[in-house]
Amino acid sequence: MKIIGYSLITLIIVVACNTVPLTGRKQFTAIPTSQMLTLSNQSYNQVLKQVDVSANSSAVRELRQVGNRVTDAVERYLQLIGREELIDGYQWEYNLIENEELNAWCMPGGKIAFYEGILPICEDKNGIAVVMSHEISHAIAKHGNERMSQQLALQLGGMALSEALQKKSETTVQLAMTAFGLGAQLGVVLPYSRSHEKEADELGLYFMAMAGFDPQEAPEFWKRMQAESSARGTPEFLSTHPNPQKRINHLERIMPKAMDYYVINK
Numbered sequence: 001m002k003i004i005g006y007s008l009i010t011l012i013i014v015v016a017c018n019t020v021p022l023t024g025r026k027q028f029t030a031i032p033t034s035q036m037l038t039l040s041n042q043s044y045n046q047v048l049k050q051v052d053v054s055a056n057s058s059a060v061r062e063l064r065q066v067g068n069r070v071t072d073a074v075e076r077y078l079q080l081i082g083r084e085e086l087i088d089g090y091q092w093e094y095n096l097i098e099n100e101e102l103n104a105w106c107m108p109g110g111k112i113a114f115y116e117g118i119l120p121i122c123e124d125k126n127g128i129a130v131v132m133s134h135e136i137s138h139a140i141a142k143h144g145n146e147r148m149s150q151q152l153a154l155q156l157g158g159m160a161l162s163e164a165l166q167k168k169s170e171t172t173v174q175l176a177m178t179a180f181g182l183g184a185q186l187g188v189v190l191p192y193s194r195s196h197e198k199e200a201d202e203l204g205l206y207f208m209a210m211a212g213f214d215p216q217e218a219p220e221f222w223k224r225m226q227a228e229s230s231a232r233g234t235p236e237f238l239s240t241h242p243n244p245q246k247r248i249n250h251l252e253r254i255m256p257k258a259m260d261y262y263v264i265n266k
Contacts, residue, residue, distance in 0.1 A: 020141045021083050022206055023199055029142050030149040037089050037109040040144070044093070044111035054096035054116055063114055066128045066213075067094040070136055071110065073211035073265070078140075086140060094132075102228065106135035108144040121224050129213035130221040133204035141203060143196045201247055202254055209261035216255065219248045 018029045054060055071092045078084050092110035100117035112135055122128045138144065209215040226244040
């Protein structure tokens, strides 16, 4: 039985192998996009019912302007390289939550939320683009699908994932919320792996540059986050993300490539 189980998992991994654009990393994403989008929409709507959406119309407008610029650039790029299937069924949505935490997240399918507390650290549209592009990158790279696929394979063994999604509804919903980065307690954001965060940093730097935002703002944003951490203790956003200095070093190493995209698109 164990041999059969491992064979099924191996087959699933081979069939579900995908490649992340720009980084070229191979990944295991076994859950159909349509099912991921259904789970994401349900989870996102559930979250919005439990929070106060910001009434700051100017901040909401600015957030959505930046979001639209970045997603438009991402869509153009994916069309150019023939990878439009990565965003099939995506419906981008940007909401600002009335909460002073330094936080932001994106669910599969392009469901994005910023907390008001992070906006002063962003300072302007370039800073918002740093965070927005990073979160959008999680959706483009299908990190939620990858994490949930891995968890389902580990917890449910050789069971077909389609069967698991149908018959293990409670387990599936719990795994989905974890995979989307949300803990059982609303507002507790669970960390992606270091490789996912590093990949989202890299993709985000390129995507903001493609949208005409200055990528050189990204290291500056993380310096401000680092200073905020020193001033008032580690914010929730930093407690679930890699060390800011390591992010800064990585961003500076790949900055020349990002600047090439920026020069072309500004």
